[in-house]
């Protein structure tokens with residue numbers, strides 16, 4: 683009988699290090715890491731084991747692994763989990779020069795993408811507008827390349843468990859948050 687060996691978080695991290703060592707192309711990196719994260723998401727139990735979550739609540743960001751020897755654009759990739767409240771959302775933001783892979787371990791999130799529209803592009807005044815939206819269900823991965831703008835919303839109807847890999851821990855980078863209501867932007871503290 684063939685025994686199936688489950689993928690592990692440690693195995694995933696080794697694969698991510700291998701990706702950074704084998705290419706400097708952020709698109710190729712994000713694609714490969716997303717593919718491997720998809721495999722990890724399909725492995726039951728590993729995140730519960732890492733988080734030791736209560737039945738309800740336990741919201742907030744949880745660090746899973748910070749790797750100082752690899753990353754993009756500089757070293758310090760970060761694997762984390764975000765335990766999200768029902769309907770939790772955020773304002774549109776970018777990730778500076780980093781790319782980020784989002785994976786849904788439990789629940790579903792809505793991803794909305796944005797860009798600036800200038801007069802002559804179908805608007806009278808400069809504004810930031812939605813360009814697309816999709817629902818990321820359990821087991822699905824999505825990545826955002828350097829400079830891309832998005833926001834997320836938990837549409838699970840309960841708690842959502844989202845795993846994120848930041849190609850370089852975002853608090854090390856300058857990045858922006860955008861307010862479509864009053865057409866402003868500001869540097870994010872995190």
Ligand SMILES: [Fe+2]
Pocket residue numbers: 775776777782832
């Ligand atoms: Fe983001």
